[in-house]
Amino acid sequence: MSVIEISGLHKSFGSLQVLKGIDLTVERGDVVCIIGPSGSGKSTLLRCVNLLEQPDSGRVVVDGTELTDPDVDIDRARRRLGMVFQSFNLFNHLNVLDNLTIAQRKVLGRNRDEAERIAGQNLEKVGLAGRERSLPSQLSGGQQQRAAIARALSMDPQVMLFDEPTSALDPELVGDVLGVMRTLAGEGMTMLVVTHEMQFAREVADKVLFMDGGVVVEQGPPAQVIGAPTQERTRTFLARVLNPTGDNP
Amino acid sequence: MALTRRQRRTAIRGTQYGVLVVVVLVVAFAANWRDIQRGFFDLDAARQLFPDVLSTALVNTVKYTVLGFVFGLVLGLILALMRLSSVPPYRWIATVYIEFFRGVPALLVFLAFGFGVPIAFHIRFTTLSTVVVALGLVGAAYMAETIRAGIQAVPKGQMEAARSLGMSQLRAMVSIIIPQAFRIVLPPLTNELILLAKDSSLIYLLGLTGSEYELTKFGRDAMNTVQSMTPLIVAGLCYLIITIPLSYLSRYLERRTSGESKQGLEVLS
Numbered sequence: 202m203s204v205i206e207i208s209g210l211h212k213s214f215g216s217l218q219v220l221k222g223i224d225l226t227v228e229r230g231d232v233v234c235i236i237g238p239s240g241s242g243k244s245t246l247l248r249c250v251n252l253l254e255q256p257d258s259g260r261v262v263v264d265g266t267e268l269t270d271p272d273v274d275i276d277r278a279r280r281r282l283g284m285v286f287q288s289f290n291l292f293n294h295l296n297v298l299d300n301l302t303i304a305q306r307k308v309l310g311r312n313r314d315e316a317e318r319i320a321g322q323n324l325e326k327v328g329l330a331g332r333e334r335s336l337p338s339q340l341s342g343g344q345q346q347r348a349a350i351a352r353a354l355s356m357d358p359q360v361m362l363f364d365e366p367t368s369a370l371d372p373e374l375v376g377d378v379l380g381v382m383r384t385l386a387g388e389g390m391t392m393l394v395v396t397h398e399m400q401f402a403r404e405v406a407d408k409v410l411f412m413d414g415g416v417v418v419e420q421g422p423p424a425q426v427i428g429a430p431t432q433e434r435t436r437t438f439l440a441r442v443l444n445p446t447g448d449n450p
Numbered sequence: 451m452a453l454t455r456r457q458r459r460t461a462i463r464g465t466q467y468g469v470l471v472v473v474v475l476v477v478a479f480a481a482n483w484r485d486i487q488r489g490f491f492d493l494d495a496a497r498q499l500f501p502d503v504l505s506t507a508l509v510n511t512v513k514y515t516v517l518g519f520v521f522g523l524v525l526g527l528i529l530a531l532m533r534l535s536s537v538p539p540y541r542w543i544a545t546v547y548i549e550f551f552r553g554v555p556a557l558l559v560f561l562a563f564g565f566g567v568p569i570a571f572h573i574r575f576t577t578l579s580t581v582v583v584a585l586g587l588v589g590a591a592y593m594a595e596t597i598r599a600g601i602q603a604v605p606k607g608q609m610e611a612a613r614s615l616g617m618s619q620l621r622a623m624v625s626i627i628i629p630q631a632f633r634i635v636l637p638p639l640t641n642e643l644i645l646l647a648k649d650s651s652l653i654y655l656l657g658l659t660g661s662e663y664e665l666t667k668f669g670r671d672a673m674n675t676v677q678s679m680t681p682l683i684v685a686g687l688c689y690l691i692i693t694i695p696l697s698y699l700s701r702y703l704e705r706r707t708s709g710e711s712k713q714g715l716e717v718l719s
Contacts, residue, residue: 253610276618284614290607294630304615307625349611356615 203262204229204360204391205250210259212245219245221415223259227360227408232392234402234423237412238438243395244287246412247364250393251282264359280308283353287365289345291337297324297348298333301355309356316355323351327381343374347381354385361385363394399442403427411435490683495676499668499684506661507668508688514578514650514664515692518585519643525586526593531623533598544594551591556649560584564656577662581653589646593639600635601627634707640700644693665689 205227212220219242227233235243248254250261252268252275261268268278292300301320305311311319324330327347337345346366353361363382367375379401386392386405396402402409402423409426411419411434419432430436453461532544551559563584568574575583604627612622632639651666658667669685 251614253614276613276616279614280616282614284611286607286611288605288607290605290611292608292611292626292630294633303625304612304617307621308616352615 203227204264205393206260206262207246207250208260210246210249210261211257212242212249212254213257219415220249220256223412223415223417225410225417227391227393229391230389231407232386232394232405233408233410234406235393235395235410235412236397236399236402236427236438236442237410237418241412242415243410243412244364247362247393247395250362251279251284253284276308280356281359283350283356283358283361285346285350285353285361285363285366287368289337289342289349289369291345291349291352293337296334296336297329297340300337300348301352304352305355319355320351323354324348326354326384327351328377341374342370343377346370346378350378350381350385360391360393363392363396365395365397367396367398397442399427399439411438413438488678490679492676492678492680495672495678495680496684498676499672499681503665503668503672503681503684503688507663507665507685508691510662511647511650511664511688512692514581514585514653515643515647517578517582518650519589519646521582521586522589522593522642522646523639525590526597527628529590529594530597530601533594534601548591548594551588552595556584556588557652557655559588560652560656563587564653577653577656577658580656581650584652585646585650588649589642592645593642596635596638596642597631600631603634604630637700637704637707640696640703644696644700647692647696648689 203226205225207223207225210220210223211218223242223246225233225246235246237243245254249256250263250268252261256269259269263278264281266273266278266281268275291297292303295303298317298320301323302311302313302316305316305319306313321330321333324333327350329344329347329351332340332344332348337348340348346369350361350366366382367378370378375398379398382392382394382401383405394402394406404423406423408420409423410417411426411430411432413434419426419430419435425431426435427439430439529544529547532540533548535541535544560580563575563580608626608630609622612626613619617625650664653664654667654670658664663671665685665688669681672681673679
């Protein structure tokens with residue numbers, strides 16, 4: 202059963218057409234990676250899924266609820282979608298534990314004990330047990346991103362959205378975050394991931410989308426899209442990403 | 451003969467100190483120290499001012515200032531949110547308010563609430579409510595702009611993260627954005643408190659009874675009694691007791707916030 206169904210999605214910023222009719226379905230338990238050059242609209246697509254950007258036209262249906270319906274309670278609908286940002290966006294004035302519990306308490310109405318118990322489990326999962334009292338500014342980028350993942354998980358989402366989660370990280374910290382994401386995928390979490398990590402997409406994704414110029418150029422299993430692309434644009438992009446110096450191996 | 455750079459610097463420095471010493475000496479010999487002491491630093495007159503200058507005047511100044519500040523802060527926050535509202539009339543109202551009260555002299559506002567409004571509506575305000583309302587109305591206009599800037603200085607991602615977690619716009623404002631905005635604007639708000647402490651003296655023009663005297667009125671009256679400027683000097687020193695610690699506090703807070711936000715920027719880049 203499809204958890205996310207997107208059809209005919211269009212989005213413009215002023216005169217710039219960023220999304221030119223996107224169709225995408227994500228099945229429950231699947232990991233879908235969106236790859237493509239910068240400016241291809243992949244982050245905008247992800248942000249349209251939880252309506253951080255309002256699409257100009259088209260439908261976004263999550264778990265049977267149409268988010269693009271103007272009458273839908275968007276705050277309620279967003280609870281099913283966990284979002285992880287490139288720049289982490291932990292709440293800077295709150296320690297790690299409060300970052301994880303504030304929405305549980307204020308949005309889901311959980312009491313403090315329950316919220317802290319759930320936060321503790323998720324911190325354990327991302328390898329941050331013991332950092333409950335740290336402020337975001339006292340954590341490394343990798344730790345902040347893992348805390349942000351734990352924060353999203355604490356809301357018990359149906360789907361996790363990742364917007365280039367490792368792009369702002371020092372190279373040696375990328376592995377920790379990808380490790381957490383692999384674990385999540387292994388547990389059967391439905392994930393929609395915008396990423397430049399081809400290795401991750403190849404090994405973890407059930408489906409890969411290549412976007413360029415606001416359209417989906419090619420999609421399919423990673424072995425096909427990354428391993429044996431049929432489109433010229435996909436081949437050009439992969440050649441640049443996988444072999445950035447242009448050397449012939 | 452041309453001087454070297456170092457010789458020239460020494461000569462200039464020497465001339466400056468020389469001029470200073472001459473001026474000090476001339477003043478020291480020319481001045482009538484007895485008159486100056488009686489006029490400005492009359493210790494007997496100063497002694498008569500205590501303890502009332504502290505127990506009444508200073509206490510009242512602090513009371514007027516703090517209550518006016520609190521009223522202004524609440525009103526300023528509401529105005530700041532109106533300025534940022536997506537409803538245009540709210541923005542217009544807030545803009546007109548802010549431009550008006552920043553543009554007219556505070557004294558005019560004091561006169562309006564001391565005399566104008568009571569005459570127009572046949573009502574009487576107590577001194578306390580007049581000073582609190584007048585100070586608050588003026589302070590709110592400045593604080594609204596400060597708070598608005600603070601809210602806009604909170605990175606956009608904070609609101610996006612809050613909304614992604616299912617918080618409503620209002621909930622995100624209250625729990626996430628405003629607490630961070632207040633950390634950012636604490637130093638300028640402290641400066642506003644200093645300005646209000648000084649502006650609280652304007653109530654002096656409205657006629658106060660003895661127990662309502664604040665520092666300026668107290669000094670002004672005592673000056674007549676003792677025929678010396680000493681009471682004004684004492685009142686001035688009492689203002690400094692309030693303002694100097696606040697200005698150091700403001701600078702300390704500024705250093706602390708700028709240190710924090712530098713870390714924040716690294717994280718968000």
